[in-house]
Amino acid sequence: MALKILHTADWHIGQSLNGWSRTYEHQQFFNELEELIDAHEVDALVVAGDVFDNQNPSAEASQMLYEALARFHDKRPHLVTVLTAGNHDPAGRVEAPGVLLQKIGVQAVGMVRRQDGSLDLSHHLVPLKTSDGEVKAYALALPFPRTSDLPGLSFSTTVEGSPVVRAVAELYEAAVSQVRAAIGDLPLIATGHLHVAGGLESEGAERRILIGGEHAMPWEQFPDDLAYVALGHLHKPQKVGKETIRYSGSPFPLSVTEQHYKHGVNLLSFSDAGVLSIERLGLHRPVAFHRLKGDGGLLLEELVPELEALGLDSALPVEQQPFVHVDLRPQVSASGLKAEVDQILAQYPVRSAGVSVLRPQTQAPISAEAESLIRLSEVQPDELFKSAFERVHGIEPDAKHLDCFYRAIAEAEVE
Structure with a gap:
């Protein structure tokens, strides 16, 4: 009898987009x-991290998770769910109901x-049964x-390479070696919530991890005798290094950069x-x-024809109305564009997912190497703020935003 496993990740329960709840989509x-x-008569479900969207999930988000896990167990009573x-x-709240969760597998x-310096296998090693x-x-x-999970972490300058990547690789190597001594040659699946080098990020959707800016672990660092590595963190479905x-x-677009992804799960x-x-x-x-x-951004007068062409259904309840993100080309009254777009969108059965102003490239791109040579001391703080604000919001900061920035600077100098 074959063993069947579903690999999924990055549920982000409790997420909102531009102020809109994603509860219906999660349901x-x-x-x-x-x-x-x-x-598919699944025997095991592996969830590789980012179950919730933030460190303080709401009661509604927690309830949604527990109800879903209970339903999965009711459907397949022998189902084992590995939730990381x-x-x-x-982390603590994920584990807190552990005794009760074990009752439903x-x-x-x-x-x-x-335990005694080695990985506690009663906590980390899960048998998967047909x-x-x-x-x-x-x-x-x-x-x-x-x-705190990397006791071997050392920032010694005598060893080449990232100490964080090295410590994570050692964690997996030691864990797999210890597990192999316990299970023999049976297939072993490892979970991982990290950025593996070569993986494609979703711009603005994922924080760069591991720790201290050293975020990309080479895929070759995973031990060769792992049958499968179930990864989470990057929202684009992809294989890295090998099959x-x-x-x-x-599971669905969490930001506009994921709008074109083909979402799904992996069945092993x-x-x-x-x-x-x-x-x-x-x-x-x-x-x-x-x-x-x-073609390169809309003019404001082009937005209404674009919306009309969507064939929108005015009978849809709010939670089912489409998300619409609008990319504009630079035009007159740029500071008021977002408000004008919001006024137009409010007349249609859609929910705004944001507005961006596409700026033309006015100079040759700076290489990553050249950019790294720019000294922070040569750049004024307000210029950095303006650049970051425009990159995130698609428009230049107005007087109100700059006032908040300067007040924050003044308060920091006082402290």
Whole structure:
């Protein structure tokens, strides 16, 4: 009997987009995930971090998670769920209901636990069984590695390379070596919530981790005898380095940069001989997401025809109305463009996902190497602020924003 495992990640329960709740989309995602678990006779569900969107999830977000996990268990009573914390998650709160979650087959791992200097396998090693009770593989459940999880972390200048990447690689190497001594040759799946070198980021959607700016771990650092590495953090579904190291991606667009992604989950199947096959299962998009940008950005007068062409349904309840992100080209009264766009969008059954002003490239791009040589002392603080503000919001800061910035500078100087 084959062992079937679903790999998913980056749920970000509790997320809002431009002030709009994503509750309906999460509910629809969990409904579809439950159907996939049933239809494909799934034996194990692996969630590779960022279960919640922030460190202080609401009661509604927590309730949504627990209800979904209970439903999955009701659908497949022998289902094992491996739930690990990401950099967005409150590690302690992920683990807090652990005793109760284990009653429905959920192993929640928020932090790295050790016993007598070695990894606590009762916490991190999870047997994965088929419906007849036979253990066919194991999961090595490792969460996002925080500084306290890396006792070997050393910033010695005598060793080349990133000390953080080295410490994380050593964590995986030691863990796999310890696990192998306990399970023999059975297939081993490891989780990871980190940025693996070569993975494509979603601009503005993911924080660069690991720690201290050293965020990209080479895929070659994962031990060769791992059957599969179930990754989370990057929202674009992708494989990195080889077929068996994969990000499953987010379940639906969490930002405008994810609007064109093909969201889904990864279905792993281990045959009786332990041979792994991987299938990508697409997810339906609960709410439409449009990016209106024309050819290099819209003029304000072009926005209404673009909206009319969408064929919008005015009968949709608010939580099902499409998201619309508008890209504009620079034009007169740039400081008031966002307000004008919001006024137009308010007349249609859509929800604004943001407005960007596309600036033409006025000079040759600066190489990353040349840019790194620019001294911070040669750049005024307000120029850095203006540049960062425009990059994030698509418009220049107005007098109100600059006033707040200068007041913050003054307060910092006083302290």
